[in-house]
Amino acid sequence: MNVFTYLDTPLGRMTIQANDQGLLGAWFTTQTTQPDDLGEQDDGHAILNQAALQLSEYFAGIRNQFDVPIAAKGTAFQQQVWQALTTIPFGETWSYQQLADAIDNPKAVRAVGLANGKNPISIIVPCHRVIGKSGKLTGYAGGVERKAALLKLENAI
Incomplete structure (x- = not known):
């Protein structure tokens, strides 16, 4: 099941989507590449929380590498x-x-x-x-x- 949450960043609001395997997407709200169905909002999902924390650390200048699991779909x-x-x-x-x-x-x-x-x-x-x-x-x-x-x-x- 896909879940999502929102993260406010210095460059605007982001939508973060994941499933139990990993991160599926991270988009600024103005991006047109977001899927129509994000799933259910879940502000307590472990992967979403990990991605949100790492992105917040990136914007704060204290992270330059990410280790959140990725499960993006593509060819x-x-x-x-x-x-x-x-x-x-x-x-x-x-x-x-x-x-x-x-x-x-x-x-x-x-x-x-x-x-x-x-x-x-x-x-x-x-x-x-x-x-x-x-x-x-x-x-x-x-x-x-x-x-x-x-x-x-x-x-x-």
């Missing part, structure tokens, strides 16, 4: 890209090409970009750390302003 390719995202070090940025290279598929830059954009777990699976080859801050489902704020929080820009 095998999306899962591969999302796993690679978790290897981008805190405070660093990669280009889409570097991300494609990391999954040993250097010609899949465009597909990597699409998979990156479908990442359901904002911040914890750090798709905000992927930027254009020129260094330009390209799209972010939570808004480019939030992407810039997250990278600034990490001293990456």
